[in-house]
Amino acid sequence: MEEAAGRQRKRQRDGDMAPSTEAAAAAAGPSAEAQYLYLPIADALKVPGVRICLFAAVSEIGAAVRSRGTDFTLTLRIVDQSRASGISVTFFADNTALLPCVRSSGHVISLHNIMIALHNGELFVTYNKKFSSFALFEGKVSTECRPYQHSAKYHGSKHDNEILTQMRTWLSFHPQDHEDIELQLRSIKSDSAFDLICKVLHVREASNGVWILYVWDGTDTPATEFQMILDTESDISPPLHLEEAPLPREVLCTMPCVGSVLRVFTNRFFKELLHLQKGTYWARFCNITCKQEFGMWKGIMLPICRVRLLSNEDGSVVERLKMFDSRIAVKVHRQPMASLPNASDITDVEYKSAGYSTLMESLTHGEVLHKIKTLVRVVAAYPCQARDLSLVLAGKHGVRLTLEDPTARIRAYIHRDDGAKFFGGFLTVEAATRKMNKLLGIPEPTDTDVGEQASASKRNPPWIWCCLKSYYLDEDDIWGSRRYRIYATEIRD
DNA sequence: TTGGGG
Numbered sequence: 001m002e003e004a005a006g007r008q009r010k011r012q013r014d015g016d017m018a019p020s021t022e023a024a025a026a027a028a029g030p031s032a033e034a035q036y037l038y039l040p041i042a043d044a045l046k047v048p049g050v051r052i053c054l055f056a057a058v059s060e061i062g063a064a065v066r067s068r069g070t071d072f073t074l075t076l077r078i079v080d081q082s083r084a085s086g087i088s089v090t091f092f093a094d095n096t097a098l099l100p101c102v103r104s105s106g107h108v109i110s111l112h113n114i115m116i117a118l119h120n121g122e123l124f125v126t127y128n129k130k131f132s133s134f135a136l137f138e139g140k141v142s143t144e145c146r147p148y149q150h151s152a153k154y155h156g157s158k159h160d161n162e163i164l165t166q167m168r169t170w171l172s173f174h175p176q177d178h179e180d181i182e183l184q185l186r187s188i189k190s191d192s193a194f195d196l197i198c199k200v201l202h203v204r205e206a207s208n209g210v211w212i213l214y215v216w217d218g219t220d221t222p223a224t225e226f227q228m229i230l231d232t233e234s235d236i237s238p239p240l241h242l243e244e245a246p247l248p249r250e251v252l253c254t255m256p257c258v259g260s261v262l263r264v265f266t267n268r269f270f271k272e273l274l275h276l277q278k279g280t281y282w283a284r285f286c287n288i289t290c291k292q293e294f295g296m297w298k299g300i301m302l303p304i305c306r307v308r309l310l311s312n313e314d315g316s317v318v319e320r321l322k323m324f325d326s327r328i329a330v331k332v333h334r335q336p337m338a339s340l341p342n343a344s345d346i347t348d349v350e351y352k353s354a355g356y357s358t359l360m361e362s363l364t365h366g367e368v369l370h371k372i373k374t375l376v377r378v379v380a381a382y383p384c385q386a387r388d389l390s391l392v393l394a395g396k397h398g399v400r401l402t403l404e405d406p407t408a409r410i411r412a413y414i415h416r417d418d419g420a421k422f423f424g425g426f427l428t429v430e431a432a433t434r435k436m437n438k439l440l441g442i443p444e445p446t447d448t449d450v451g452e453q454a455s456a457s458k459r460n461p462p463w464i465w466c467c468l469k470s471y472y473l474d475e476d477d478i479w480g481s482r483r484y485r486i487y488a489t490e491i492r493d
Numbered sequence: 494t495t496g497g498g499g
Contacts (some may be wrong), residue, residue, distance in 0.1 A: 060498090069495030077498085090496050117497090124497050268499095287499090303499055 218324030264299030
């Protein structure tokens with residue numbers, strides 16, 4: 001930890017380099033022969049107002065935004081051996097191309113002729129575009145010693161290579177990617193804060209100043225549990241999405257068909273939003289929380305949450321992209337993660353060899369009329385009570401199901417002509433009710449349950465295979481009036 | 494000049 005600082009102090013004693021920071025500042029002119037004394041951050045903090053040089057790792061990358069003046073501005077957080085908490089550096093430039101463009105956290109930055117300044121009791125690095133300069137180097141895995149970006153006035157020092165190697169060695173033991181607190185969408189939890197590394201696919205301002213971010217990392221959010229009684233007795237179907245209004249079809253069609261898209265809600269404006277609105281960026285959501293609403297996962301950005309932009313080259317991003325590539329390369333791995341290794345065999349579908357599609361693949365399909373084979377959970381059914389199921393078995397009433405997979409929720413109908421077949425023939429009402437309960441994840445009553453309030457517990461519907469075909473009701477609004485009908489699917493005995 | 498984590 002103190003080793004590098006010690007080494008530099010030793011050099012000063014040996015007269016190898018400038019003996020004081022003031023002298024170092026004097027030496028740090030634009031001459032190619034200039035010597036640059038790199039101070040550990042902790043030492044730099046002791047000499048505010050003096051021109052100094054730092055060689056540090058970038059731990060956080062802010063968004064480039066317009067300043068309140070005429071420039072663009074960008075803030076980085078940098079760390080080194082001497083100060084793991086790091087220090088904030090703000091850059092200004094009249095053109096965003098002149099700002100440092102750090103490809104990944106964990107990359108290395110050299111800063112010449114900067115100053116430490118105190119503001120509101122906190123120390124910051126002041127970068128002055130008139131006399132400061134910077135250079136950016138790759139991180140721990142690289143042996144390339146040339147900077148991949150440097151400001152016009154940057155002059156490399158003869159010690160740069162040596163210090164860069166030291167910094168990379170330190171970084172290999174102190175990676176700046178915070179992997180220990182990172183979760184993937186597949187492992188999110190309620191009631192605790194964590195970091196998510198996600199691609200922001202879309203940003204939308206809801207009517208009341210609430211922002212919704214649509215984020216994805218290539219994995220599936222965990223299957224949720226549902227209330228036992230309330231929603232199964234209601235003739236009001238559970239909602240299909242958390243937003244007041246669903247996404248327009250043209251936006252939905254830009255989203256991936258495999259992996260969940262989490263809706264993240266915030267009522268706070270943060271400057272990274274400007275970037276996230278412009279294109280699809282990867283970002284780190286620090287201290288995000290999630291909860292379930294109507295059995296759907298909802299991301300919440302409390303005031304403690306921060307957002308950091310990540311590049312496609314960031315280690316955590318590369319890892320997620322690789323995982324997704326290997327996921328979609330294997331057909332069976334496109335299926336809901338929670339359904340693996342085996343989906344239930346509660347249903348039987350006629351088209352054994354037909355390919356599998358996610359619900360999102362169907363929703364974004366170019367043709368309004370098509371057929372798919374899916375692997376879904378039955379969130380709700382109406383009717384589902386015995387008294388009504390007799391009408392279904394008699395072909396006098398259809399059934400409306402709410403189906404979900406990790407990519408979407410839809411409503412699907414069992415037409416009254418198909419009801420008897422869906423339940424596997426002409427059954428007693430009791431047998432049909434048992435089958436319906438199986439679909440909904442309602443356990444068979446057992447001796448231990450007798451007298452217990454079933455309403456107090458939760459149900460966990462199984463994953464079932466299901467064939468769907470789309471149709472529409474209105475010739476003049478084929479997309480708006482599209483419906484789904486279950487066919488060629490039968491609940492087993 | 495600008496801006497400086499919640």
